[in-house]
Amino acid sequence: MSISRSSTYPIEPVFLQRWSPRAFTGEAISEEALLALLEAARWAPSANNAQPWRFIYLMPDSPDWQGLLNTLNENNRRWAPQASAFLVLLSKTTHIRPGASEPAPLYSHSLDAGAAWAYLALQAEASGWSTHPIGGYDRAALQVLLGVPEGYRLETLVAVGKRGPAEGLPDDLRSREQPTPRRPLTEIVAKDRFSFATT
Template sequence: MRNPEHAIHAMFTQRWSPRSMLAEPMPAETLLSILEAARWAPSAYNAQPWRFVYAHRDTPEWAPLFNALNPMNQSWARHASALVAIASDEAMVLPGKTERTPNRWHSFDAGAAWAHMALQALHSGYVCHAMAGFDPDKLRQAIGAPAEFALECVVAIGKQGPKEALPAELQAREAPNGRHPLSQISYQGRWHT
C-alpha cells in the first residue's frame, strides 16, 4: 500500500494516523520529547509562531480540550493518551523592529511543527492523529488562547490499539492510505497539468 516511488527514510511511510488508541496514560517525559521535536521546526524569520496546549488523559485538563472536539473525533479520541492543541501567532516582530506585523507563514510553520511532532512520536513508539474537527469557540475557551492566535488543530497521541476496538464505521478506514503520484504534484521548471 505504501510503496515510495523513490528512496526515502522508512519513517515517512511508517507514519500514519490510526484512530484506535490504547487509553493508557503516557509518561510526561515522552510527551515533552514530542513537543521538543516540534520546537525545533524551521519557521519564517525564526518567529516560532506555534504554541502547544496539552492535556494528559485522566487529568483535570483533559475534559475541556476533549469536549471541544466534534462528536466523530470524540468517538475515537477518547482513547488517546494526550491531546495537544496547536495554535499559531498570526503576527510577529521582524528583526530590528519593535511593532508586530502580520506573519503570512504562521500556519505553514505550525504545520512543520506538527510534522516534527508526528515523526518524533513514531520514534517514541506512539502514534499521532491531527484533527481539524473541533468547535473553535469551545477550544479557544478551553485553552485560553488569545485572539491573535489562530487555532490550527488538535492532535491525539497514544499507543496504537487494535482496529476491532473502534466503532464499526471507523474500522474500514483504519489502514494507511496512499498519495498522489509524484509526477502529478511536482513539476520541473513550470507548472503543467
C-alpha cells in the same frame, strides 16, 4: 485488507511508517515522553526563525480534559477519547521582525506550525507513539476553555497514543483503520512551470 505504502524514490522508512490511527490503547504517556515529542517540534524551521507554533498539552488528569473532548465533533468523539494525551497546536499570527518595534502580520504562521506538527509526528512514530491530527472541533469553544487570547490561530488538535487493535472501533471506522495512499509524485510536482490539472 491493508494498504502497504511504498515510495517511488528511496526515503527514510519513518515517512511511510507514520500514519494516523483511530484505535488507541489508552496507555498512559508520561509528561517526559510527551515533552520529548514536543522537543522535536521545537526544531522545525520557520520564516525569520519566528517559531510561531505554540502547543498546549492536556493529559487525562487535566482539569479541562473532558471540556476538550466536548469540543470534538461527533465523528471524532467516537474514537479520540482513547488518546493518551492531546496537543492543541496554535500559531501566533504576528511577529516583531529584527529591528522593528511593532508586531507585523506573519504570512507563514500556519505553514510554520504545520512544519512543527510534522516534526512531532515523525518523532512520535520513531519513539513508538502514534499521532492523529484533528481539525474537527469547535475552535471558538476551545479558545474560551483554554484561555487563548486574540492573535493566535487554533490550528489543529493532535491525539497522541499507542496504536491499538482496530476491533474496538465502530464498523465504519474499523474498515478505514489502515495507512492511506498518496497521489503519485507526477501529480504534485511540475518541472519548470505550472502544468498541473486544474480540475
